Amino acid sequence: MSEEKHDPKEKLLDAAESLFACKGFDEVSIRELAAAADVNVAAVNYHFQGKENLFHEVIIRRFVVQRDRSLEALEKVLGSTKEKPNVASVVRALVEENLKGTLSVPTSGSFMTLLAREMHSQHGHSSTAFFREMVMPVFQAYSTALLQVRPSLQQEQISWIMASIIGQIHHFVTRWHKKKFLPEDGDDFKIMVQVFPALGQPLEEYIQLVADHITAFSMAAIDSLYPEVVE
Amino acid sequence: MSEEKHDPKEKLLDAAESLFACKGFDEVSIRELAAAADVNVAAVNYHFQGKENLFHEVIIRRFVVQRDRSLEALEKVLGSTKEKPNVASVVRALVEENLKGTLSVPTSGSFMTLLAREMHSQHGHSSTAFFREMVMPVFQAYSTALLQVRPSLQQEQISWIMASIIGQIHHFVTRWHKKKFLPEDGDDFKIMVQVFPALGQPLEEYIQLVADHITAFSMAAIDSLYPEVVE
DNA sequence: AGCAATATCAAACAAGTGTTTAACTTTCGC
DNA sequence: GCGAAAGTTAAACACTTGTTTGATATTGCT
Incomplete structure (x- = not known):
């Protein structure tokens, strides 16, 4: 079997x-x-x-699928004929796909951390190639998508928005991961869940709650700071 | 001398x-x-x-001052008689103090990373004590402050807001730190600054720009999602 | 079948790790 | 000024690390 x-x-x-x-x-x-x-x-x-090389290949293997899923999700949003894509749908795709990609794979809650090491490594491979082929395409695609659905946005404003969204995603991913490796009856676990109740939910619900929050939070900020210009 | x-x-x-x-x-x-x-x-x-213990004491020594500065900044805002404290001023204090504390100390851009290790460590000291004495007090103080300046907020809403703000702070701190250890004439450096122009500024300006953005972004979201209830 | 090329293996290697030892020096109370 | 405690030192210890070796087994091709 x-x-x-x-x-x-x-x-x-x-x-x-x-x-x-x-x-x-x-x-x-x-x-x-x-x-x-x-x-x-x-x-x-x-x-x-060598060990370093094995690590590198592990990272690549995972991030290729992550990257492609993110791009695919965006295309699906942009290509949707039944409803016109808007800022909210692009943001939602970015948030949801990243959360799923980094949390749903059972073995690996902490690929954000590994990625951090990979990008940070003074020794080992040039992070440039990795950055250019894994991170930039997704970043670029979503940036231009945002510009497309809200042309009044300027490039630099988009940078700030993306940073705020990605920062939130990382943080919520890290929270889950931190909780995941804690003994469920330990003090640390109890405190974390008490401080942040959503962590008590099963993963699937957690992802939905977090995706809802980040999207709502970010959309409120975007619409308020950079409102749509009606001609 | x-x-x-x-x-x-x-x-x-x-x-x-x-x-x-x-x-x-x-x-x-x-x-x-x-x-x-x-x-x-x-x-x-x-x-x-032992080495582990030395590391632990290093962390403690730094975070004690960080914690006290954060609490002090908050008290200053809340105790201000000349202008009534509001959500924006509390958020601004949280953001600014954390940015300064983690970035301005010349030796240590990456104490976020070290902290992550400390809290994560299966081996070594119980992270509980550290969490309870270093992280929680600040978190609690700012949470109750938020409740105080906007009583209509619920505890869980505050959790979400705090998480979004802290996530952004961490992210922008990490960005700076990542840039800091990059050769200024390398490809990686150029790409980062191009993608995110604020990184080209000197530290002091970077901190101000980031503090302005996070505060504006978060305040827009808060006011839109959880508006002040006028009686 | 036979012979390379490829793959696997237990064992050894060199270098580095955190830590301890035991001799030596300094410090400080009396 | 003496003696015990505290501090400092170079050397050694026990162990782990990533990597390499040379022998052995397996494969694939003609």
């Missing part, structure tokens, strides 16, 4: 994705990876020429 | 604060710390009983 992989390269990628996501790069040893993937320790270096 | 410290305990704390802030916990070795502080390697263990 189980579709067990036999390709050690993929077994390693899977194990690495899960382990890196919940422990971070430095906290995972090659021996740990090899054990989890049920391969020899040398396999990492044989197939990926 | 120079006020050189001779207490190795403080020399270590200073060196550690700077090194941890720009390289992260794992990337700094005890030998590196000792060299930077110009003390023997054994000093870390003699004075702090």
